[in-house]
Structures are given as structure tokens and as C-alpha cells.
Amino acid sequence: MLGCLKYGTALALALLNAWLLGTGATEEGIYTHHLLVQLHEGVDEDAHQLAVEYGFGSARKLPFGERLFHFYPRDAPKTRRKRSLRHRQRLEKDRRVKNVIAQEGFDRQKRGYRDINDIDVSMSDPLFSKQWYLINTGQADGTPGLDLNVAEAWKMGYTGKGVTIAIMDDGIDYLHPDLALNYNAEASYDFSSNDPYPYPRYTDDWFNSHGTRCAGEVSAVANNNICGVGVAYSSKVAGIRMLDQPFMTDIIEASSISHMPQVIDIYSASWGPTDDGKTVDGPRELTLQAMADGVNKGRGGKGSIYVWASGDGGSYDDCNCDGYASSMWTISINSAINDGRTALYDESCSSTLASTFSNGRKRNPEAGVATTDLYGNCTLRHSGTSAAAPEAAGVFALALEANPNLTWRDMQHLTVLTSKRNKLHDEVHQWRRNGVGLEFNHLFGYGVLDAGGMVKLARDWKTVPERFHCVAGSVQEMHKIQSGEKLSLTISTDACQGKENFVRYLEHVQAVVTVNASRRGDLTINMTSPMGTKSILLSRRPRDADAKVGFDKWPFMTTHTWGEDPRGTWLLEVGFHGDAPQSGTLKEWTLMLHGTQSAPYIDQVVRDYQSKLAMSKKEELEEELDEAVERSLKSLMSKSN
Structure with a gap:
């Protein structure tokens, strides 16, 4: 009745079946x-x-x-x-x-709504010089060069023209003089009040400024002497008001995510389940169907692009427990501060694809994200992963202008290939390379988005091959877990080789796990691919004291094995980390592989491209290479003589 999920998981299908049977929440x-x-x-x-x-x-x-x-x-x-x-x-x-x-x-919360104090392009806009995440010259105690590299994309003529980004939030002040010219009224709607005017509801504390601030990051008009500049300052922004109500419902979420998918190109969401370190939650049945329809049918079949803030639970939480951020259908974005360190509120998980920026050092009042605010005002105090997701949406808008034919999967591949380490560093998680040489970090994903690099590659990008998914194997027996001991399970797979759904080059991998424990928050789960790449599927969450629910067919997802050959033996390791002794039972582990049969790009081209992007003096290096080749040829000729 609700249709099929072309790229659906076993979990999604189970949820839809439950819906059809009339099951619901408890009394x-x-x-x-x-x-x-x-x-x-x-x-x-x-x-x-x-x-x-x-x-x-x-x-x-x-x-x-x-x-x-x-x-x-x-x-x-x-x-x-x-x-x-x-x-x-x-x-x-x-x-x-x-x-x-x-x-x-059910509850959905805005992300990153906090006070900063608690946590070669010329523009006439007064706050432009303070937008260090666009062009970082070291202002506000930041690290020079650590930015989104939008200047390169702008100089190439890409500013987001012809692209519409929807901000799914608490509304947009569409009368703001820095947003009005770029506001797309046709694509906007208020699902909280059921009318086409998503203006924020007034509160004394300006709590409903969240969506307006996100909108300014994406589409604030350039060179109008007002506030700052959007990442994609010629793009159109739509307001979808859906957060401002006592409780969220599945209908409102699904309606927002599926609103005008042939007009809206990118949906930006800076919200999700409560980031309290003990909640495990995700999209319900209708929202799952709406997202599946979006990636299958949106944008004329090229697929709607969903950008999600990874979460603000810090080290107490894990974004793989957020079913929106960890979905294969979304691009999950984390944040870094202006000197390359992690923010205290950053959640880490193996499903994060890339990062942008939030705020900066606490002592500098100008280190926040400069953007539009309610009632025609401007602010320097936007922050959190709420600020990171719209920046990513702006970068994707630049890439879509460069190549409107990009599919939702093309955008994910471009993100993996062109994001870079730059000067990002995390004291807990080191940078590593996966089995095909792609560098990643457990917190930052594949690095900070590079607008210039993405636009360059997007211009001549060829659509990636058809995607397939394979149930690689399943462990259904009951296995006890005890403190001080590590449960190790393996699945050996040929990745459905010889069948129509053979997966040779990985994109997403899901470990669908059913497990309960005397204290869920002390559980840790790691998975290692046949090519030796280790993904931390679940970190310790010290505030999660659940002893009843556990995880029921929960799809833990990793992007760290992108491009790898999945054939061989996969290892799952489950244990406890904490002071008190705990026990539990793992009932199921099903391995789901998603990817292509033919190579979406040549491995060597990937490595060459990334190395070239990392070189600041590309022309000099090319000259040195030419000279080296010439010297080698002369040497060979002299020896032959």
C-alpha cells in the first residue's frame, strides 16, 4: 500500500510491515x-x-x-x-x-542552539570579514586556510544559481532584507499551522530564530551591505516550518521531507532525537517511506539530497544511535571549530560522511557563525552542528549548479573524494586510511568539505553505476556477553557474487544488531572489514542506563569501508566498557552490503586527485615532474649510446 523501498533495509521493511498490521506505540x-x-x-x-x-x-x-x-x-x-x-x-x-x-x-530537538560564550574575495556585507569558515585568514584566533574553500568555487562562477535548499526547522523570517530576494515562497510551507507562510512564532527569548540563522548561512544575499554572505548566495531558500510544536508526529516529518521534491533540490535538517546520551531513536514508518521516495523519485529521479546535523551530545552520545544521521539516505555532517579541533558537543560515529564548521575558541566573541537573525537582525552567535549542516547544503548547491545531473549518490561520492583532512585534528581518534587508501576519521568522516575541489570534480562527473544491496550473512544464535570478555563473531561472504545483486565496490555497510544488556550504555561494538578497516559502530554512552529495550534490529552503519572489496571475512566484536560488571545477550547480527558491481572510478585516479588537491603549489610540482621525466629520458638515452 505504501509502495516499495528500492534501496530499503530489512529494518525499514519490517517497520512498514508492522504499520500495515496496525501496530503502534504502547498505551x-x-x-x-x-x-x-x-x-x-x-x-x-x-x-x-x-x-x-x-x-x-x-x-x-x-x-x-x-x-x-x-x-x-x-x-x-x-x-x-x-x-x-x-x-x-x-x-x-x-x-x-x-x-x-x-x-x-515524540520529541525532536534543534541542534546546536547555544551561546558561543558557553561553548581575496571582496564583499560589501559588514559581517563578511568575520565569516572565517568561508575564508579563514586567522581572524577570531582561527587557523589560516582552515575553511570551506568557497572562494575558489565563486571565482569559477558558481554561486548556487538555480538550486533550491529547504530549511526544515522552526520557520524562516522571509521578510529579512538579507533573505527576501532569495526566498522561494512557492516551495515553502508551514506544517505546524498548515498554511503556506512559515514565519517563526514569536517568543521573548527569540528561541525560534534557529531556522532563520540556518537559512542565512546558505542563501544570504551578497553585496547588499546587510549581515554576511551565504555559502551559495545566489541559491533559493525555502522555509519548511515543522519543529515548533509540543510534539513531533510521523505525518509532519514525512510531509516535510517529501514537500515539493521536484522543486526542492536539497533538504537541510539541524534537528533530531534528543541528544541526551541515552536516547535511541530514528524515523518512523511514514518518514522512512518518504525518504525512500525522495531518493528514488525526487529531482526527476536523480534523488532528493538530505543533509543532516550529526548531533550535539558530545562524548556522552554516539550518532549511530540517531536513525536520521546514520541513514544511508542522508549525508551526515559533523563540525570542527576554527582552529581545527573538535567542539565539545561533537558526537562521533562511523556513519558521519564529512564535516564543516561551527564556532571557535570560547574566549573570542567573534568566533561564532555570522548569519541572519530574526526581525532583520544579524548575529555572530550561531553554532553547533546546527550551523554545520546548512554550510554543507550550501556547498552541495554549488556542486549542483556546476552539474545539475548529479544524483543523491553522486553527491555522496563527491563528498568522500573531495573532502580533506586540512588541519583538522582530534585528540581521541586518529586519522587512518581504509583498504583503498581513502583517509578518514571517526569524528570528522572524510574531512572538511572543499567547495572548490567539489565543483571542479562535479563539472565533468559521470553518474556512478547502479547500486545493489546484498545480505552478506547472518548470525542468529544467542551469544552471552560478559564484562572483561569480548564476544567475537565472524561472517564470511562472497558478497552475492554470481548473483544479480553482487556488490564489488562498497558504499554503505550496515550491521543490523539485536542485543540487550544490563546497562546498554556500557556496550561497545566494533566491526572489521576483510581489508582490515576497523569501524567503531557503537561507543560507550555513560548516561544510558537502559536494561530492558537494548537494540532491536538496529542498523549500525559505517561509511569507513567506502570503495573496498567486501568479499572475505567480517569480524564483529562486542564488549562492555565501564566500572561496574555487566552482562548481556546478542541475538542477531545481519551484515548488509550496499554498493556497485563496476568501479565508479579508477583507484589510481582517486589517489592522484586527492594528492593534487593537497598540494598548494600544483604548477610548480608539475614543472618539477616534467623536469624529472626529461632528466630520466636523457639518462636512458645516454646509457643506450
């Missing part, structure tokens, strides 16, 4: 007055009348699934704890209605 869950209603065939035109008849404000047809409608209340969202109310019971009995599912309310 203790918080339910809203929002309903998912499926009508019988031929009665779509009655949806609005039906909604009003049963006490709702109206009905909105959902762009995914068949004959699905969102029945929403007349007034501000309210909640209830009983699963059935009188109007829903009456609605279920109506002959026009096939199915009714109440929408559970």
Missing part, C-alpha cells in the same frame, strides 16, 4: 489529534468534508502512498494519552474510511 505513548486516514478508492474528493464533519480543521493529501490523508485539528496541537476518542471511533466506522491511525507524539 503509555502520547497521542496527538493528528490522524493518518486512508480512504476507500473513489472518495478522495470527500476528504475535506469528511474531516470537517468529524471535528477536524481539514485534510491534506499526502504525496506518498495511496489515498492517504493527514487529518489535522482546527486549533493549536494538543495531546491525549488515550488511544481512542469519540470522534476517531465514529470516523473509523464511516463507510468511506478504510483505515485510521493515531499519530504518536
Whole structure:
């Protein structure tokens, strides 16, 4: 009924099956007055009348699934704890209605909303000189050269023209003089109030400035003497207001992610499950379907590009416990501060693809992200991974202008190939190379985005080969886990060789794990590929004291084995790290491989390109190479004579 997931995982299919069977949250869950209603065939035109008849404000047809409608209340969202109310019971009995599912309310939080004090291009804009993440000359105690290298892309003529980025957040001040010219009203919508005007709701503390600040990072107009400059300052920005309500629902998330996918190119999300170090949560059934539809059908079949902030839980959390950031369908972005160090709030995980920038040293008040603020104001105090995701969306907009034919997977490959270590450094996790020589870091992914490098490679980029997925093997037996001992399991696989879904060159790898423990937060999980690349799938989370739920078919994901040959033996190591003795049981480990059968690029070209990008004096090196070749030829000729 909801369609198929072309790139779906076993987890996603299981969730959809559960939905079809009518399963839902427990009786203790918080339910809203929002309903998912499926009508019988031929009665779509009655949806609005039906909604009003049963006490709702109206009905909105959902762009995914068949004959699905969102029945929403007349007034501000309210909640209830009983699963059935009188109007829903009456609605279920109506002959026009096939199915009714109440929408559970759950928590979603804005990321990186904090005070900075607590944590060769000429532009006329007053804050441009303070936007160190665009061009870092060492201002605000930063490290010169540590930036997004947007100047190179701008000089090549790419500024994001023709690309629309949607900011899924608490609204956008679209009247702001630094945003108004680039605001895309057609692509904007308010899913909190169900109208086309996503203006932020006023609060005394300006709490709802989050989306406006993110929008300015992407699309603030250049050379207008107002605030600063967006990364893609000629791009269009759309506002999708969906965060400002007591509880999130699956319908609102799915509707936001699937809003106008033929107009919107990039969706930027600086929010997710609570970053408290003890929450394990991700997208529900409808949102999974909407994301699958987005990558399969969005942008005329090239796929919607979803950019996600990796999380602000710091060393207490692990972004592989966030099902949005760790999804294969999103590009998860972490942040670095202006001297290349990790921010205290950065979460690390093996699903992070790359990094951009947040704030800087605590002692410097001008080291935050300079951007637009509510009511026509400007700010220097935006920060967190909230600031990092929109910067990445801006860089991707530059690449899309350079090559509008890029698919969602092309963008991920470009991210892996052109991101670079630069001067990023983490005291805990060292930089390493995987089996094909790609350099990565457990916290920073493949490095900081390089706009100039990405645009150069994007211009002549050829679409990557078709993607396949292979269930490489599964361990279903019960295995005990004890403190002081490490459980080691192996799966040997041919990666479905000889079958239609053979995977030879890896993109994403998922370890779908079912495990429980006397203290979930003390669990650690590592996985090593046949080519010797070790991925930390789960780090210790000291605030997570769960002893009941554990992880149920949770898809831990790694991008660290990108490009590797998956054939051979994979090793999973599960143990406990903590002061008190713990015990647990692993019930399942299923290995899922995702990638291509033919090489998306030649290995040597990859290495050559990365080495060239790292060289600051490229022309000199080329001259030296020519001279060396000439000397060698002369030497050979003299010896032959």
C-alpha cells in the first residue's frame, strides 16, 4: 500500500510491515489529534468534508502512498494519552474510511542552539570579514586556510544559481532584507499551522530564530551591505516550518521531507532525537517511506539530497544511535571549530560522511557563525552542528549548479573524494586510511568539505553505476556477553557474487544488531572489514542506563569501508566498557552490503586527485615532474649510446 523501498533495509521493511498490521506505540505513548486516514478508492474528493464533519480543521493529501490523508485539528496541537476518542471511533466506522491511525507524539530537538560564550574575495556585507569558515585568514584566533574553500568555487562562477535548499526547522523570517530576494515562497510551507507562510512564532527569548540563522548561512544575499554572505548566495531558500510544536508526529516529518521534491533540490535538517546520551531513536514508518521516495523519485529521479546535523551530545552520545544521521539516505555532517579541533558537543560515529564548521575558541566573541537573525537582525552567535549542516547544503548547491545531473549518490561520492583532512585534528581518534587508501576519521568522516575541489570534480562527473544491496550473512544464535570478555563473531561472504545483486565496490555497510544488556550504555561494538578497516559502530554512552529495550534490529552503519572489496571475512566484536560488571545477550547480527558491481572510478585516479588537491603549489610540482621525466629520458638515452 505504501509502495516499495528500492534501496530499503530489512529494518525499514519490517517497520512498514508492522504499520500495515496496525501496530503502534504502547498505551503509555502520547497521542496527538493528528490522524493518518486512508480512504476507500473513489472518495478522495470527500476528504475535506469528511474531516470537517468529524471535528477536524481539514485534510491534506499526502504525496506518498495511496489515498492517504493527514487529518489535522482546527486549533493549536494538543495531546491525549488515550488511544481512542469519540470522534476517531465514529470516523473509523464511516463507510468511506478504510483505515485510521493515531499519530504518536515524540520529541525532536534543534541542534546546536547555544551561546558561543558557553561553548581575496571582496564583499560589501559588514559581517563578511568575520565569516572565517568561508575564508579563514586567522581572524577570531582561527587557523589560516582552515575553511570551506568557497572562494575558489565563486571565482569559477558558481554561486548556487538555480538550486533550491529547504530549511526544515522552526520557520524562516522571509521578510529579512538579507533573505527576501532569495526566498522561494512557492516551495515553502508551514506544517505546524498548515498554511503556506512559515514565519517563526514569536517568543521573548527569540528561541525560534534557529531556522532563520540556518537559512542565512546558505542563501544570504551578497553585496547588499546587510549581515554576511551565504555559502551559495545566489541559491533559493525555502522555509519548511515543522519543529515548533509540543510534539513531533510521523505525518509532519514525512510531509516535510517529501514537500515539493521536484522543486526542492536539497533538504537541510539541524534537528533530531534528543541528544541526551541515552536516547535511541530514528524515523518512523511514514518518514522512512518518504525518504525512500525522495531518493528514488525526487529531482526527476536523480534523488532528493538530505543533509543532516550529526548531533550535539558530545562524548556522552554516539550518532549511530540517531536513525536520521546514520541513514544511508542522508549525508551526515559533523563540525570542527576554527582552529581545527573538535567542539565539545561533537558526537562521533562511523556513519558521519564529512564535516564543516561551527564556532571557535570560547574566549573570542567573534568566533561564532555570522548569519541572519530574526526581525532583520544579524548575529555572530550561531553554532553547533546546527550551523554545520546548512554550510554543507550550501556547498552541495554549488556542486549542483556546476552539474545539475548529479544524483543523491553522486553527491555522496563527491563528498568522500573531495573532502580533506586540512588541519583538522582530534585528540581521541586518529586519522587512518581504509583498504583503498581513502583517509578518514571517526569524528570528522572524510574531512572538511572543499567547495572548490567539489565543483571542479562535479563539472565533468559521470553518474556512478547502479547500486545493489546484498545480505552478506547472518548470525542468529544467542551469544552471552560478559564484562572483561569480548564476544567475537565472524561472517564470511562472497558478497552475492554470481548473483544479480553482487556488490564489488562498497558504499554503505550496515550491521543490523539485536542485543540487550544490563546497562546498554556500557556496550561497545566494533566491526572489521576483510581489508582490515576497523569501524567503531557503537561507543560507550555513560548516561544510558537502559536494561530492558537494548537494540532491536538496529542498523549500525559505517561509511569507513567506502570503495573496498567486501568479499572475505567480517569480524564483529562486542564488549562492555565501564566500572561496574555487566552482562548481556546478542541475538542477531545481519551484515548488509550496499554498493556497485563496476568501479565508479579508477583507484589510481582517486589517489592522484586527492594528492593534487593537497598540494598548494600544483604548477610548480608539475614543472618539477616534467623536469624529472626529461632528466630520466636523457639518462636512458645516454646509457643506450
